[in-house]
Amino acid sequence: MGCIYSRVCIGETCKGSSINGDPISRNELQHVFSPSSSGEIRDQLNQLSLTRDSEAGIRRLARVSSQFLPPDGSRIVRIPSSNYELRYSYLSQRGYYPDALDKANQDSFCIHTPFGNDVNDQFFGVFDGHGEFGAECSQFVKRRLCENLLRNSKFSVDPVEACHSAFLATNSQLHGDILDDSMSGTTAITILVRGKTVYVANCGDSRAVIAEKKGKDGDVVAVDLSIDQTPYRVDELERVKLCGARVLTLDQIEGLKNPDVPCWGTDEEADDGDPPRLWIPNGMYPGTAFTRSIGDSIAETIGVVANPEIVSFELTPNHPFFVIASDGVFEFLSSQTVVDMVAKFKDPRDACAAIVAESYRLWLQYETRTDDITVIIVHINGLNETPVAHSTSSRDVLRTSVPQVIEVTGSESPSTFGWTARNNRVRQELSRARIRAIENSLENGQGWVPPSSAHRKTWEEEAHIEKALNDHFLFRKLTESQCHVLLDCMQRVEIEPGDIIVKQGGESDCFYVVGSGEFEVLATQFNIYHNDRKKKTGRYLGFCSATQPKNYRALENLL
Known part of the structure; x- marks a missing residue:
């Protein structure tokens, strides 16, 4: 899930959108999204940054919560204070769940360039929801976390303290909201780029x-x-145990393994898809495989806290790009593998597509399902060693090229790891569900073949297809879940002028919905060639009777 207006926001403007009940005018949004007025907007933002009006920044935040990918590739934003640019792209793929084909994408993400009113602040975030209301929780946190961060009085001088407070405030707000977060919540990882510091x-x-x-x-x-x-x-592990959590795998819970003997190591190389999970002392829930999150009020009683671990990092010319992604990417791909893949592509958009496709493939290789997969890739271009003047603060001593763990005074769950630690988490074993599927298929005399994945689409492509469906009378009565299934089956294709789209007498294996362009119909009836030559625009190509087969040929580009 990307923009909170993802169902209506296409191209440069959002239509009919509102936030907190306040309508957003078309003119306001054109100023935000229009690339042709970037110089004028930069001047306006510079003026806003002088006023330091946090509420103005929050109003702008509501209008640009995660922008759509432009048709010509990735987006570029400049950092004036350090004279370099960030070129970024992103992709979020809904997971494949054979028992819940219409399950919503519980991942969400946000990109704010700039973040608030300061053109030197850029913000990137990925939120991985879970539980029955995981999608709603990730959307709630995505919006409120950014607002709380901008409203914090220390944000401009001490982003570390402001970020820590924003996470805890967002967690409290989610607990107090009508949304049920007792067994639902979201993980959150954010990157704030301020000048050269991350x-x-x-x-x-x-x-x-x-x-x-x-x-x-x-x-x-x-x-x-x-x-x-x-x-x-x-x-x-030790921290949550002190809070009363039982830490057991599903095999241990079900009595297949000794619950008194830990059956996992320090990574996932041999966990066969059965990681250690957290359980209340006298119950079979909540079973979270993570130790920190936002929401999850029941899990919070056994140590699943919302306190973030915060790291400060100084960018140098030796840092070509960074990646932020949900665990749907890193379940089967190591950090080094992801970096190697990104390095092969000049455009971050192509790298996003490659990583999502490979992650999806590996999920179906080792599992019978896939997780939601979200990735943001940011290239760092034109950065040099020239020192740039900036205000000094107590945090400047931490601005080195080595990641620095920053402890916040009064933190309820301080971090104890040093930066010799690494993520070794790469799973290379078949899950029990995958093994059972293979065994069952062999018993029936057939080799198990993973189900074909749906056509992967960017948010821009999905929105374009959905608009074409909504505009057509055949699909107006579909439910939301039916629309999701149909969207997964469809893909966006471009037809060149003169191409034959449907051939008379050919096999009927698909149908087309024309979003834009023109086509002509050529039909043969009773052995007599008949040129209908009726120009059609934006209609359903398959709308014809069986007794009147036709040829459909494009007159101009069709989408």
Whole structure:
């Protein structure tokens, strides 16, 4: 899930949108999204940054909560104070669940460039929801966390303290909301880029990784900017045990393994899809595989807290890009593998597509389902070593090229790991469900074949297809779940002028919905060639009777 207006926001403007009940005018949104007025907007933002009006920044935040990918590739934003640019792209793929084909994508993400009123602040976040109301929780946290961060009085001078407070405030707000978070919640990982300094805040098992060039040959090495907060970490395991949690795998819960003997190591290389989970002392719930999250009020009683681990990092010319993604990516791909894949592509959009596709493939190789998969890739271009003047603060001593764990005074759950730690979490074993599926298929005399994945689409493509469906009378009465199934089956194709789309007498294996363009119909009836030559625009190509087969040929580009 991307924009909170993802169902109505296409291209440069959002239509009919509102936030907190306040309508957003079309003119206001054109100023926000229009690329042609970027210079004018930058001047306006510079004026706003002088006023430091936090409420003005929050109003702007509501209008640009995660922008859509432009049709010509990735987006670019400049950092004026340090004279370099960030080029970014993103992709979120809904998971495949054979028992719940219409399950919503519980991942969400946000990108704010700039963040608030300061053109030197850029913000990226990924939120991985879970539980019955996981999608709603991730959307709630995505919106409220950013608002709380901008409203914090210390944000401009001490982003670490402000970020820590914003996470805890958002958690309290979710508990107090009408939304049921007793067994639902979301992980959250955010990156704030301020000048040359990067602040990473992590709560859960999503991950941030930066690439670093090392050695004479300039080999690209992955540097983890977050460490997954799971029971695999000894410090997190001991912390939740002190809070009363039982830590057991499903096999141990079901009596298949000794519950008194830990059956996992410090990584997931041999966990066969059965990780250690957290349970209340005298119950069979909640079963979370992470040790920190926002929401999850029941799990909070056994140590699943919302306190983020915050890292400060100084960018240098040796850092070509960074990646922020949900655990749907890192379940089967290591940080180094992801960095190696990104390094092969010049455009971050192509890298996003490659990583999501490979993650999806590996999920179906080792499992009978896939998780939701979300990735943001940010290229760092034009950064040099020239010192840039900036205000000094107590945090400047931490601005080095090595990730620094920052402890917040009064933190209820301080971090104890040092930056010699790494994420070793890569699963390479078949899950029990996958093994059972193979065994059952062999018993029936057939080899098990993973179900074909739905056509992967960007949010821009999905919105374009959905608009075409909503505009057509055949699909107006479909329920939301039926629309989701139909969207998964469809893909966006471009037809060149002169191409034959449907051939008379050919096999009927698909249908087309024309979003834009023109086509002509050529039909043969009773052995007599008949040229209908009726121009059609934006209609359903398959709308014809069986007794009158026709040829459909494009007159201009069709979408």
